[in-house]
Structures are given as C-alpha cells and as structure tokens.
Amino acid sequence: MQITTPSFKDNARRALGDSDLRRALDNMKTGFVGKRLLAVERLPEFDALRDDARDIKEHVLENLDAYLERFEARVKEQGGQVHWCRDADEARRVMLEICRDAGARTVTKSKSMIGEEIAINEHLEANGIEPVETDLGEYIIQLRREPPSHIIAPAIHLSKEQVADAFRQKHGQFPGDRPLDEPRALVDEARAVLRQRYFDADVGITGANMLVAETGSVVIVTNEGNADLTMTLPPVHIVLASIEKVVPTLEDAATILRVLARSATGQEMSVYTTFCTGPRRSGDADGPEAFHVVLLDNGRSALLGGEFHDILRCIRCGACLNHCPVYSAIGGHAYGWVYPGPMGAVLTPGLIGLEQAADLPNATTFCGKCEEVCPMRIPLPKMMRYWRDREFEARLTPTLSRLGLAAWTFLALRPALYRVATGLVIGILGALGRNRGRFRRLPLAGGWTAARDLPAPQGRTFMRLWAQRRRGRP
Amino acid sequence: MSGARDTILGSIRKSLKRGPLSAEQAARLEHRLKTPRANVIPARARVSGRRRTDLFVDEAERVSTTVARVADAAGVPGAIASYLAEHNLPATLKVAPDPALKTIPWSEKPVLSVVEGRGEDGDAVSVTGAFAGVAETGTLVLLSGPEHPSTLNLLPETHIVVLRRDHLVGSYEDAWALLRVMGRGMPRTVTMVTGPSRTADIEQTLQLGAHGPRRLHIVLIGGAEDDAE
Numbered sequence: 164m165q166i167t168t169p170s171f172k173d174n175a176r177r178a179l180g181d182s183d184l185r186r187a188l189d190n191m192k193t194g195f196v197g198k199r200l201l202a203v204e205r206l207p208e209f210d211a212l213r214d215d216a217r218d219i220k221e222h223v224l225e226n227l228d229a230y231l232e233r234f235e236a237r238v239k240e241q242g243g244q245v246h247w248c249r250d251a252d253e254a255r256r257v258m259l260e261i262c263r264d265a266g267a268r269t270v271t272k273s274k275s276m277i278g279e280e281i282a283i284n285e286h287l288e289a290n291g292i293e294p295v296e297t298d299l300g301e302y303i304i305q306l307r308r309e310p311p312s313h314i315i316a317p318a319i320h321l322s323k324e325q326v327a328d329a330f331r332q333k334h335g336q337f338p339g340d341r342p343l344d345e346p347r348a349l350v351d352e353a354r355a356v357l358r359q360r361y362f363d364a365d366v367g368i369t370g371a372n373m374l375v376a377e378t379g380s381v382v383i384v385t386n387e388g389n390a391d392l393t394m395t396l397p398p399v400h401i402v403l404a405s406i407e408k409v410v411p412t413l414e415d416a417a418t419i420l421r422v423l424a425r426s427a428t429g430q431e432m433s434v435y436t437t438f439c440t441g442p443r444r445s446g447d448a449d450g451p452e453a454f455h456v457v458l459l460d461n462g463r464s465a466l467l468g469g470e471f472h473d474i475l476r477c478i479r480c481g482a483c484l485n486h487c488p489v490y491s492a493i494g495g496h497a498y499g500w501v502y503p504g505p506m507g508a509v510l511t512p513g514l515i516g517l518e519q520a521a522d523l524p525n526a527t528t529f530c531g532k533c534e535e536v537c538p539m540r541i542p543l544p545k546m547m548r549y550w551r552d553r554e555f556e557a558r559l560t561p562t563l564s565r566l567g568l569a570a571w572t573f574l575a576l577r578p579a580l581y582r583v584a585t586g587l588v589i590g591i592l593g594a595l596g597r598n599r600g601r602f603r604r605l606p607l608a609g610g611w612t613a614a615r616d617l618p619a620p621q622g623r624t625f626m627r628l629w630a631q632r633r634r635g636r637p
Numbered sequence: 638m639s640g641a642r643d644t645i646l647g648s649i650r651k652s653l654k655r656g657p658l659s660a661e662q663a664a665r666l667e668h669r670l671k672t673p674r675a676n677v678i679p680a681r682a683r684v685s686g687r688r689r690t691d692l693f694v695d696e697a698e699r700v701s702t703t704v705a706r707v708a709d710a711a712g713v714p715g716a717i718a719s720y721l722a723e724h725n726l727p728a729t730l731k732v733a734p735d736p737a738l739k740t741i742p743w744s745e746k747p748v749l750s751v752v753e754g755r756g757e758d759g760d761a762v763s764v765t766g767a768f769a770g771v772a773e774t775g776t777l778v779l780l781s782g783p784e785h786p787s788t789l790n791l792l793p794e795t796h797i798v799v800l801r802r803d804h805l806v807g808s809y810e811d812a813w814a815l816l817r818v819m820g821r822g823m824p825r826t827v828t829m830v831t832g833p834s835r836t837a838d839i840e841q842t843l844q845l846g847a848h849g850p851r852r853l854h855i856v857l858i859g860g861a862e863d864d865a866e
Contacts, residue, residue: 187840194841208679215676228649229658229666241823247642299847300838316838323840346839354848358758377670378823388834388849391791391826406645411666412673413816417809421679431696432774432831435849440823448755448786450825460645467652 164282164310166515168499171522178493187320188491195316195485198429199536206425216422217540219415220476223407224467230376230409231458237379241441243454251281254459258283258368258401259290261455265399267292267365273383273390274298275370276314276479277403277459279501280514283368294368295360297389299353306333312495314502315427315481320494323349357389367393367451371404372478373419374456377412380438381456384423388435400442400451405459407475413438419478422538427480462514470549474509476539483533483543489526498523505533505543512550521559524550567607585624593622675810682773682808689772693805694857696775700832701845702853709858713799714746716856717764721749724852726762726795733765735784738799756788763793763850769812770805770855774831777855778812781826790828796850802859 167174178184203209223230235245248254262270270287272278272294284294284305296305300318304311306329311317318326327343330352343349369390373382381402383390394400410416416438424430443450466475484490484504495503500520502510508523524547533543554560555568574581596602596619604612611617623631650656658666684692694704705716721728729750732738743751756763765785769778777798781787790796806812809829816827834849845851 190841194837206679206681208677211677212679219676225653226658226662226666227653228646229663231646231649233666233670247645249641249644253641297848298838299836303838316841318838319841321839326839346842346844349839350836350844350847354846357848362758377673380823380827386834387836387847388791389847391787391828392848395787395791395826406649411670413813414673414675414810417813418676420809428837430831431700432776432829434700434830434832434835436829436831438823438827440825440827442825444782444825446783447781447825448783449788450781458645460648464645464648464652467649468654469652 164279164285164501166500166519168511168515168520168523171497171499171520171526174497174499175493175526178497183322183325184320184494187322188494191319191485191491195428195481199426199482199485200429202425202429202431205431206421209422209425212418212421213538213540215418216478216538217476219410219418220407220478220539223409223411224472224475227406227409227464227467230411231406233376234374234379234409235458237376238441238454238456239379241379241454243379243441243456246455246457248457248459248461250461251459254281254403254457254461255283255286257457258403259286259292261399261401261453262287262292262366263290265365265453267399269293269295269360269364270366270368271295271297271361271364271393271397272301272367273369273385273393274301274311274317275368275403276311276501277370277405277461278368279311280461281403281459283403295357295364297357297361297387297393298385299350299387299389302353302357303329306330310496310501312503313481313484314479314495314504314506320496361392361396364393364397366399366401367395367397368401368403369394371402371408371456372423373416374404374409375411375413375416375438376409378438378440380413380440382416382420382436382438384420384433384436386428386430386434391435391437394437394439394451395449398451399453400439400455402439402454402456403459404456405461405463407463423478423480426482426536426538466513471509471513471546473541474506474513474543474546476541477506477510478539479506480538482536482538486532486536488528488530488532498526505547506541509541509543509546509550517550517553517557517559521554524548524554582624582626586627589620589624590622593620596620673813678808678810679773682771682811684772684807689805689807690802690857693770693772693775696772697770697832697855698775700775701835702775702832702855704855704857706857710741711745713741713856713858714743714749717797718746718748720797720854720856721762721795724795729761730797731756731760731763731789731793733763733785733789735766737766737801738764741799755786756790756792758792760789760793762795762797763789764797764799765789767798767800767804768827769815770800770857771807771809771812771829772805773808776809776829776831779826779828779830780816780824781828782824787826787828790830791849793850794846795852795854796833797854797856799856799858802857
C-alpha cells in the first residue's frame with residue numbers, strides 16, 4: 164500500500180473540499196455514534212466491563228511472551244501450525260509459500276487490517292494469485308483499487324451511486340441497464356458474485372479479533388458471515404493475526420466481546436462471532452484440511468513497556484474514529500496509510516516511523532472524545548502529546564512553531580515580563596478591534612484566521628481581572 | 638521460523654525488561670488458565686425460568702430473528718410448515734444429521750421434503766439444532782461436528798434452528814461452563830449467531846442477508862407453557 168501520510172496536510176485540504184465525502188461522513192453521526200450511545204445506555208455495566216477489558220489486556224501485555232507460547236502449543240495440539248513473523252516481508256513470504264503449496268490460483272479474504280498493513284493482496288497478485296475480498300465494503304474498494312477509509316467500514320466514504328458505477332464497470336456478466344439504485348440491489352449482486360468465488364477459492368485468509376490462549380482458538384467477528392464462509396469452504400485456512408491479540412480464557416474473550424460490538428456499530432453483539440480451533444475433525448462434513456496461524460510482530464513488541472504501550476490494548480472497534488471531529492471532517496484516506504483517526508495518529512508513527520507520520524499527532528483538537536469512548540480506556544490524547552514531544556526533540560516540528568514555542572517558553576519562565584507583554588498585546592488588540600469586535604486577519608496567525616475570526620480582547624488580561632477581583636473591585 | 642520466534646519473544650522480554658517468567662510466575666498463569674474466572678456479568682443475564690425465556694425471545698427479535706414456540710418435538714413440523722408457507726418459501730429442508738432432530742415426526746407434515754446432509758449452494762432452507770441459546774443478547778451457540786455441518790449455518794437463504802427451552806442459558810459464561818462440562822474440548826468452530834447475516838457497508842443502511850442467511854428462525858420447544866422453575 165502506497166503511504167501518503169507525509170502529505171497529510173494536502174490530503175486533508177483536498178478532503179475538506181470534497182462534497183461527496185462530506186455527505187458520506189455525515190451518515191456516521193446518525194449511524195455509529197447514535198447507535199453506540201443507545202447500546203451503552205441499555206447496559207448499566209458498560210463502564211465496569213471497560214475496566215475489566217482494560218485489565219485483561221494489560222495483564223496479557225505484561226505476560227505476552229508466555230501467553231503466545233501457550234497459544235502456540237494449543238494450536239499445534241489441535242493439528243494447526245503457527246508461523247512467527249518479525250515483519251511484513253516475512254509474513255508475506257510465509258503466506259505466499261502456503262498458497263503455493265496449496266496450488267492456489269484464487270484466495271478469498273475476509274477483512275483484515277493487518278492484511279492491509281503488510282499489503283498481502285499486492286504481494287499475492289504480483290505472484291499470480293488472485294485475492295478476492297469478501298467483506299462487502301472491502302470488496303467495493305478492491306474493485307475501485309483504493310485503500311479502506313475506516314477500520315470497520317472500509318467504504319464509508321462512498322455513495323451508493325459510486326458503488327453502482329463500480330459494479331457496472333466490473334460485473335460484465337450482468338445486463339448493463341439493470342437497476343442498481345437501491346442498496347438492496349447492490350448487496351444482492353455482490354452476494355451472487357461472491358458466492359461463487361467462495362467455492363472457487365483454494366485458500367481462505369481471515370484476520371483475527373482475538374486469540375484465546377486457553378484453547379488455541381482464533382476469534383473472528385463479522386456481521387456478514389463472510390469470514391465463516393472464507394474459513395469453511397476452501398481446503399486451507401490462514402489466520403493473519405498480530406501478537407497483541409491474545410487473551411487468556413473464553414471468559415476474558417466474552418468480556419471483550421461485550422464492549423467490542425457496542426463500541427463499534429452500537430450492536431449488542433455482532434452477528435457472527437466464531438471461535439475457530441484447528442482444521443477439520445474426523446467425521447466433520449466440512450471445514451479446511453489445513454489451519455495456519457501467522458503471528459505478526461511488525462514493530463509491536465518494541466512498543467511494549469514504553470510511552471506507547473497502551474495502544475497495544477486497541478481492539479480496532481473504530482469508536483475513536485467515529486467520534487473524532489478531525490476524522491469526521493476529512494475521512495480516512497487523508498491519513499495516508501492503514502490506520503486513520505486517533506488510534507492511527509498514535510499507532511502509525513510507531514509502525515512506519517515518526518518522520519513519515521509527523522503530521523498525524525498534530526491532527527487533533529484535543530477534545531478528548533476518543534479517550535472518553537475508547538472501550539479499552541486508551542489515553543489517546545496523552546500519547547499524541549508524547550509523539551509531539553519526540554517531534555520537538557527530533558527537530559521535526561516546523562521552524563515557525565519552534566520559534567513560537569521558544570518565544571513562549573522565554574516569556575512563560577519570566578512571569579513579570581509575561582504579564583507586561585500580554586497586557587500590552589491585549590491592550591493594543593483591544594484598541595484596534597474596538598470597532599469591529601473581531602479580526603479577520605492577523606500577522607503570524609493566517610492559519611488560524613483563514614477559517615474563522617478572532618474575537619477582539621475586551622481590554623484586560625485574566626491576571627489583571629483576577630487581581631482586581633481579589634481586591635474586591637469589579 | 639524458529640529464528641523469528643526467538644527474536645519476537647526476546648524483543649517482548651527486552652521491552653518488558655525481564656527474562657522468561659519464573660517457574661512460580663508461569664504456574665500462576667497456568668492456574669489462571671486452568672480455573673477460568675468470570676469477569677463482570679451484566680445483571681440482565683442473571684435471570685432464570687420464564688424471565689430467561691422471555692429475555693431470549695425479546696433480544697432475538699430485536700436483531701430480526703423470529704421465534705415460534707411449540708410444546709414438544711411433535712409440534713416442530715407444523716411450526717416449520719406454517720413459517721415456510723407464511724413467507725412463501727420452498728418446503729424442501731436440508732436437515733442436520735443430528736440425533737435430536739431424528740426424533741421429530743417429519744412425516745406428519747407430508748408437505749415437507751426432508752434431506753439430511755451438509756449445506757450446499759442452492760439450498761433454500763436448513764434446519765439444525767443448537768448447543769445453547771444465550772438470553773443476554775438472543776444469541777445462538779452452534780458447535781460444528783458430524784451432527785452439525787457448519788455450512789448449514791451459512792449457505793441456505795433461510796436457517797431454522799430447533800432449540801429446546803432447557804438449552805437456554807443467561808450469559809456467554811454459562812455457555813462456556815456447559816461446554817467444559819461436556820469435556821470434549823473445542824470443536825472446530827463454536828459460532829455465536831446473533832440474528833441473520835447483515836451489512837451496512839453501503840451508506841450505513843442496514844441490509845439483511847449479506848453472505849449468510851437472509852432469515853433466521855428459531856423453533857423453541859417447551860416455550861409455550863410451564864412457568865415453573
């Protein structure tokens with residue numbers, strides 16, 4: 164996947180001017196945000212469950228090596244194989260080899276963000292194997308050859324007309340003048356086309372929402388049922404999972420499931436939650452002959468124990484995206500890589516490097532909504548600040564900002580001078596702005612005044628007002 | 638890939654600033670895994686008897702599952718026949734080779750044509766049992782195995798589940814406890830199904846029947862009367 168994160172500002176500016184995107188993103192407020200609230204209101208224990216979910220994952224991270232070994236042992240006992248992969252390259256190589264050994268020509272895939280992270284589709288294609296995405300949203304963007312714009316609703320940026328155009332262009336087997344005005348018709352057409360692809364596939368690749376150490380099970384959650392078909396019909400099932408997905412027991416998985424769907428889509432429970440354990444058993448009438456788990460690190464183990472440790476609790480529900488004023492304004496593509504929104508602003512610099520992703524931790528209003536809705540209680544704003552600190556240290560912060568910060572530091576360390584200087588500025592701005600009551604343009608603040616006016620100060624600083632009040636004068 | 642395995646485990650330990658767990662720490666983890674402990678269970682899941690049945694039905698209906706209640710197995714063919722007629726669906730059933738379903742007197746409704754086997758493309762209606770129904774969210778727990786091919790849950794347009802009322806539990810944890818009591822470990826798949834297949838990937842408008850069944854219908858045996866418990 165092409166990384167366009169370094170041009171985040173241009174991407175965002177372009178997105179802000181896109182009226183189709185605006186309309187599409189507006190659906191999110193009535194959809195995800197409203198439904199989550201209703202689901203949370205129906206469950207008085209929601210916050211207590213969040214505490215438990217956080218504690219479970221925290222316990223796992225502190226013992227991650229032991230739980231992964233335990234999970235591996237259980238998978239092997241059930242006749243499955245585990246492949247440890249340090250980085251994207253190793254994972255791609257292992258997966259291609261499994262596909263080649265199976266003589267695969269096509270593989271079906273259920274949505275996997277890690278699949279995007281390691282660009283597995285491009286790699287399979289380059290080696291003559293056709294990957295077919297089966298999650299409807301992911302299928303649509305695969306037809307359009309674009310990346311997902313949301314971690315649980317990859318095609319959220321598209322209108323139904325854009326989907327219909329893609330179907331007309333790529334589904335040549337149907338009459339060109341068929342009606343495709345309604346979402347129902349689009350869903351039915353995708354269902355018919357993909358049904359055959361499931362049967363044709365030689366390998367099925369799924370992601371994993373959790374790995375259960377107790378049983379060696381892989382937990383996969385969908386609403387469409389596409390992951391179940393993907394893991395049931397082809398003779399080989401490959402699970403692609405990152406190392407931080409492991410949980411101890413089935414009970415712990417149940418706790419996380421209770422907060423996952425509610426936070427993601429506002430459902431009490433997603434439609435299909437499958438605990439998949441090894442290949443087909445003797446006597447089974449269906450299921451794959453071979454079961455592989457690819458365990459990917461790709462930079463995660465290095466994040467453990469440090470300032471960004473908490474992001475490893477993330478269960479990819481997307482709530483922080485849905486509630487983010489920045490994501491809601493620019494959509495996911497502007498972020499330029501796999502993970503958008505607040506969780507992306509924290510995770511992306513950790514995975515692709517701060518140099519490439521320097522803009523992301525700054526794309527925030529620090530409203531704190533992301534942390535407020537996060538089911539795993541991840542302190543996202545705090546971690547964005549950590550990245551900003553590192554940017555400053557690494558001199559990645561733009562010169563003008565550095566100068567501004569240096570000037571402010573100079574003043575802030577000298578309270579008397581600070582009061583004189585701010586009193587002066589407030590006085591001058593107050594006098595200049597008295598007539599209009601606002602400024603449309605200010606030197607050095609063009610970025611701020613481009614989209615709004617600055618209200619003119621009313622003549623006195625806070626410190627002075629405070630001093631007067633304490634002396635008992637209004 | 639043993640090189641990669643060692644590197645990853647080493648990197649985890651380095652970040653955590655420790656070596657492998659001590660024998661005592663490892664034993665503590667092993668104990669946590671061997672004696673699974675429930676976390677917070679919502680109060681709504683801790684119900685029994687008639688209230689549990691009502692909760693299960695209410696929650697199932699909230700997610701577009703339909704539920705019919707019959708007194709005993711003899712009522713199942715009639716309930717299924719009228720459901721199919723009401724929705725104008727074909728009366729050919731692909732039935733799971735489940736011993737519990739064999740006791741159903743299918744022949745009493747000659748309009749139903751019954752074939753046993755796994756699910757295949759083109760199957761209109763499947764009938765399976767269920768390991769449990771979880772009242773908390775109206776969720777069915779389906780285990781794969783010789784008596785329950787998982788394709789029956791996925792390929793037909795309509796999935797009918799015959800569920801005994803005494804297989805209803807309150808919470809997911811209750812279902813795990815039952816599974817452990819059975820002592821056969823995890824089958825290839827344990828699928829928790831909460832409503833028929835759906836998607837909202839196009840403009841966030843909900844559509845049923847994305848890839849799996851368009852309709853999910855439960856015939857609940859023993860649900861019609863008996864308030865005791």
